[in-house]
Amino acid sequence: MLSIPGKKAFVASLLKRTRLTSLIPKLSPALLIVLAYHRIRPEEPGFDPPFDRGVFGPTVTEFEEQVGWLCRHYRILSEAELLALIARQAEPTDPCAVITFDDAYKDNYRRARPVLERHGAPAIFFVASDIVERRRLGWWDQIAYLVKQTTLDTLLFRGETFALADRVVVIRRFLRAMKCEPAERTERFVEELASACQVELPSVEAQDAELMTWDELRESAGGVIAIGSHTHTHRVLSTLPTEVQRNELARSKYEIERHIGKEVRTVAFPTGGANAFTARTMQLAQETGYTAAFSYLGPAPYNRWRSLQRFNLRRLCPPDSFAEFAATVALPSVFAR
Numbered sequence: 026m027l028s029i030p031g032k033k034a035f036v037a038s039l040l041k042r043t044r045l046t047s048l049i050p051k052l053s054p055a056l057l058i059v060l061a062y063h064r065i066r067p068e069e070p071g072f073d074p075p076f077d078r079g080v081f082g083p084t085v086t087e088f089e090e091q092v093g094w095l096c097r098h099y100r101i102l103s104e105a106e107l108l109a110l111i112a113r114q115a116e117p118t119d120p121c122a123v124i125t126f127d128d129a130y131k132d133n134y135r136r137a138r139p140v141l142e143r144h145g146a147p148a149i150f151f152v153a154s155d156i157v158e159r160r161r162l163g164w165w166d167q168i169a170y171l172v173k174q175t176t177l178d179t180l181l182f183r184g185e186t187f188a189l190a191d192r193v194v195v196i197r198r199f200l201r202a203m204k205c206e207p208a209e210r211t212e213r214f215v216e217e218l219a220s221a222c223q224v225e226l227p228s229v230e231a232q233d234a235e236l237m238t239w240d241e242l243r244e245s246a247g248g249v250i251a252i253g254s255h256t257h258t259h260r261v262l263s264t265l266p267t268e269v270q271r272n273e274l275a276r277s278k279y280e281i282e283r284h285i286g287k288e289v290r291t292v293a294f295p296t297g298g299a300n301a302f303t304a305r306t307m308q309l310a311q312e313t314g315y316t317a318a319f320s321y322l323g324p325a326p327y328n329r330w331r332s333l334q335r336f337n338l339r340r341l342c343p344p345d346s347f348a349e350f351a352a353t354v355a356l357p358s359v360f361a362r
């Protein structure tokens with residue numbers, strides 16, 4: 026018997042083979058679908074980066090196919106078009122999509138941007154200003170790096186023993202545990218893990234190579250791409266006192282605007298799940314001058330125009346394979362994870 030993910034993949038490929046995914050956007054209610062990408066994967070079979078594999082999405086070829094399909098069946102909205110529709114309380118009857126990328130990875134500039142420009146497809150890059158400024162990768166990449174680099178067979182960490190035969194499982198477990206931890210704890214966690222793994226943290230050069238520079242962001246902002254905020258230090262806002270949240274939102278807006286010379290109008294809350302921000306966070310985003318804010322996943326990761334929440338625009342994580350991608354975008358209520 027097929028598992029639920031197996032059934033979904035089967036139905037998705039059936040939809041693709043019968044070309045129904047081309048018709049569904051025309052038949053389904055006019056939703057606003059916002060896609061949240063992180064990284065574009067190189068075309069290497071068995072690709073195993075030194076950092077977190079989990080944030081890599083489609084290859085350039087897969088992304089090109091996805092963007093091409095979106096261009097044929099959806100109105101891909103720029104940040105400005107989206108905000109104008111929201112301001113007018115419009116309810117477009119044609120299916121609309123927004124493409125977003127989080128975390129300022131270099132491949133957004135090198136691999137995603139040329140595809141977007143070729144198709145004239147707009148997108149928003151959400152960046153954490155402190156990550157770009159200090160050239161230091163997020164804790165998820167640091168944790169993955171340490172577990173991958175250690176030569177130990179077993180890891181003794183905080184009183185628990187971890188078999189390192191399957192490192193992916195161990196990395197996934199640490200990342201899940203850290204997702205909603207306050208920043209002080211994630212920093213201490215990374216330091217303690219480095220010492221337990223007997224591995225030095227990645228060099229500044231290695232981290233720098235993974236991230237976009239301010240020059241690249243400024244250059245990107247001149248074309249089809251808008252630059253949005255992903256806060257200053259990428260801390261989970263719901264874990265922070267009000268004034269610290271306010272500072273995260275305001276400082277990031279100020280720093281990005283100072284570097285790119287354009288207004289920053291939108292923010293994506295770090296990690297973005299329902300427990301990563303509060304009603305107060307949404308209010309603070311408005312008070313600090315943003316026009317809209319984006320979250321991530323949740324039980325229904327798509328938006329109906331009529332009940333749209335301007336400071337909680339839901340995003341979904343698109344699958345890599347084209348069949349599943351088309352089915353997920355066209356029928357998010359059935360296929361979105």
Ligand SMILES: [Zn+2]
Binds near residue numbers: 127255259296
């Ligand atoms: Zn992020």
